[in-house]
Amino acid sequence: MQSSPRVTCMTDPLRPGSDPLPSEAGAVDLLGILAYGALVAFDRLVDDARRAPSWAERVHVVRLAAHQVAHFEAVETRLAALGVDVLAAAAPFQRAFDAFYTHTAPKDWLEGLVWTYVGNGFAADFYREIAAFVDPETRAVVLAVLAEGVHNDFIVETVRAGITADPKVAGRLALWGRRLVGEALSQAQRVAADRDALTALLTGATEDAGMDLAAMSRLFSTLIEKHTVRMRTLGLQA
Amino acid sequence: MQSSPRVTCMTDPLRPGSDPLPSEAGAVDLLGILAYGALVAFDRLVDDARRAPSWAERVHVVRLAAHQVAHFEAVETRLAALGVDVLAAAAPFQRAFDAFYTHTAPKDWLEGLVWTYVGNGFAADFYREIAAFVDPETRAVVLAVLAEGVHNDFIVETVRAGITADPKVAGRLALWGRRLVGEALSQAQRVAADRDALTALLTGATEDAGMDLAAMSRLFSTLIEKHTVRMRTLGLQA
Numbered sequence: 498m499q500s501s502p503r504v505t506c507m508t509d510p511l512r513p514g515s516d517p518l519p520s521e522a523g524a525v526d527l528l529g530i531l532a533y534g535a536l537v538a539f540d541r542l543v544d545d546a547r548r549a550p551s552w553a554e555r556v557h558v559v560r561l562a563a564h565q566v567a568h569f570e571a572v573e574t575r576l577a578a579l580g581v582d583v584l585a586a587a588a589p590f591q592r593a594f595d596a597f598y599t600h601t602a603p604k605d606w607l608e609g610l611v612w613t614y615v616g617n618g619f620a621a622d623f624y625r626e627i628a629a630f631v632d633p634e635t636r637a638v639v640l641a642v643l644a645e646g647v648h649n650d651f652i653v654e655t656v657r658a659g660i661t662a663d664p665k666v667a668g669r670l671a672l673w674g675r676r677l678v679g680e681a682l683s684q685a686q687r688v689a690a691d692r693d694a695l696t697a698l699l700t701g702a703t704e705d706a707g708m709d710l711a712a713m714s715r716l717f718s719t720l721i722e723k724h725t726v727r728m729r730t731l732g733l734q735a
Numbered sequence: 736m737q738s739s740p741r742v743t744c745m746t747d748p749l750r751p752g753s754d755p756l757p758s759e760a761g762a763v764d765l766l767g768i769l770a771y772g773a774l775v776a777f778d779r780l781v782d783d784a785r786r787a788p789s790w791a792e793r794v795h796v797v798r799l800a801a802h803q804v805a806h807f808e809a810v811e812t813r814l815a816a817l818g819v820d821v822l823a824a825a826a827p828f829q830r831a832f833d834a835f836y837t838h839t840a841p842k843d844w845l846e847g848l849v850w851t852y853v854g855n856g857f858a859a860d861f862y863r864e865i866a867a868f869v870d871p872e873t874r875a876v877v878l879a880v881l882a883e884g885v886h887n888d889f890i891v892e893t894v895r896a897g898i899t900a901d902p903k904v905a906g907r908l909a910l911w912g913r914r915l916v917g918e919a920l921s922q923a924q925r926v927a928a929d930r931d932a933l934t935a936l937l938t939g940a941t942e943d944a945g946m947d948l949a950a951m952s953r954l955f956s957t958l959i960e961k962h963t964v965r966m967r968t969l970g971l972q973a
Contacts, residue, residue: 563804
């Protein structure tokens, strides 16, 4: 398991020389994931925008991309308050996100929209679970960023309209959704296994940073259930 | 010369059935140019971000891209107040901007930054000249959007550092800057020749919408002078 040298700057100023509080290290990890996730989502949305069939749809997706930058900046501000550089906090998660991004390149406009809806939805559920265990200020920032998901209406309407126009895309998109969640679970598992501070938050074992497989398994069941609901919203079988 | 059917919705509500005021049609054209220009600048910055040598630089450019979306939205709000859809206002300028974008694809990171600095700077000067003649509300929106140019420090510092690190790039970038302004002038001239409402604003001939070549030529001299100053700021010969 990987140690977290970058969180040494997180020592409690009231306890000079002390180790960082485990919940602080977990908060920094959560914010780092959110920051890098926003950059990856931005990149995907930018590609989607170029595939848009009309200018109106293109502009809509460009706006969604700009929201991701706003999320990044909100997270950056919170990390700065914690004395941590946003790119340093994000760096440990680059490999997992880059692997997810590379392994899940959409082939067309609708696959791109499903990527954003399913991927961001899955990630948001994951963040929400973790946010329950971090300090109130960090939690407020995370929940504010996640609340931004209201822009999903456009994606849901466009995907449903696409299926109505050509019902046979539903099968392909359902398969695509399953592939996305499979990749997401595999990367989330890798991150969880790598990052003691995160798993400690989830398992509540803040003294022993070892991974609790039962807790992990419960979390992943929850994530899959919520994914199933999301697929149904799109008019797809999970 | 092209007529402006889309500005028929701009008739003065106090003068039902009247023709649109020429200055209103000019304002809509100016806002339409700004809107489409912001989308094109966004696209170029997104490409630049992917060429960035470090994550810190990449994030910096991603932020600049998000600002372009904010500009688009500010312009969209003003157009909505005038009763005009932003994409309808932008459409007449798509061809000129797309030609500029296609003819001026940067080959590397520094060429990309020079594109943004020189291209946005040139466009901003052009908009400022026109803004002097539109209604105060539109002028305020345009000037607020243009005032955002303060983020140029990053570009100037990075280009100057690039030249210091490898002085022979200065010759190539100077050539590149000249090509950019040549293309920009040629597209600006095409737009000016096409859009009566715009040229009417510039020449003050709001009754006779014919193009005043002397006024155009004065405008272009001003634009070139300011371009020369900008190139010098980058450490390049214009």
